[in-house]
Amino acid sequence: MTAIATDGNPAADRQAEKKWRRRSLAALAVLLPLTLAETSYDSVREWLHGEDLVARDVDFGRSAPFGGSDWRLADLRGGKAGRLPDRAFAVIATFSVTIGDPDLQRLWLGCKLMLTDATGRRWLPDFISGVSLPDGVMNCTSAIFSGARKGDVITIGDTFIVPEDAIKTIRPAVGLGSERPWYLRFQRPPK
Structure with a gap:
């Protein structure tokens, strides 16, 4: 059984799977930079406060x-x-x-x-x-x-x-x- 329930139509199953893959890739494209920014924020702030720039x-x-x-x-x-x-x-x-x-x-x-x-x-x-x-x-x-x-x-x-x-x-x-x-x-x- 797949995570996406369809009417048992294999073409519809492939279509739904492609749709979720596209959505997942789009979410990854948004979330990855946000995650990097959030995890590096403290390091950048400390670097700025430690250097004469x-x-x-x-x-x-x-x-x-x-x-x-x-x-x-x-x-x-x-x-x-x-x-x-x-x-x-x-x-x-x-x-x-x-x-x-x-x-x-x-x-x-x-x-x-x-x-x-x-x-x-x-x-x-x-x-x-x-x-x-x-x-x-x-x-x-x-x-x-x-x-x-x-x-x-x-x-x-x-x-x-x-x-x-x-x-x-x-x-x-x-x-x-x-x-x-x-x-x-x-x-x-x-x-």
């Missing part, structure tokens, strides 16, 4: 609200220093940050200073023997646990190793966990 450009000398505080590029300088490979330069980027919301452990979790260039490459902070941050400059982690209060102005910075071909187009950037997928990308200081 969308830049908010900030002119040099201007500040921008980000992660409950106002960020401004204070300085960008570089040159040959320490034991660097050929055609590599040390770069120090510093930011002046006016604290708005002092809950930095929540708002700045995943704080990441970086450099980007015109081709989209990124460089994260790196240790450079013989190169240190200027006095009074903290890295992201130190700033998060510094106990800064509303209205305090702190200086955050880090050191980077950048290839020679990127020096003319690098731009400092800041990413914070509470703001992802957005990040701030600052214009270089005028020459």
Whole structure:
């Protein structure tokens, strides 16, 4: 006995079976993409919140609200220093940050200073023997646990190793966990 009861007519049975097969294939064409979208939604959401994908450009000398505080590029300088490979330069980027919301452990979790260039490459902070941050400059982690209060102005910075071909187009950037997928990308200081 078949799942579809007909009058015992074999032609009608084949016709009904073809009809249900077409309906099943149409349902599969609709349900498969919906199932994939539903099962990947959380993964895509987590990926978006873990990556700095969308830049908010900030002119040099201007500040921008980000992660409950106002960020401004204070300085960008570089040159040959320490034991660097050929055609590599040390770069120090510093930011002046006016604290708005002092809950930095929540708002700045995943704080990441970086450099980007015109081709989209990124460089994260790196240790450079013989190169240190200027006095009074903290890295992201130190700033998060510094106990800064509303209205305090702190200086955050880090050191980077950048290839020679990127020096003319690098731009400092800041990413914070509470703001992802957005990040701030600052214009270089005028020459």
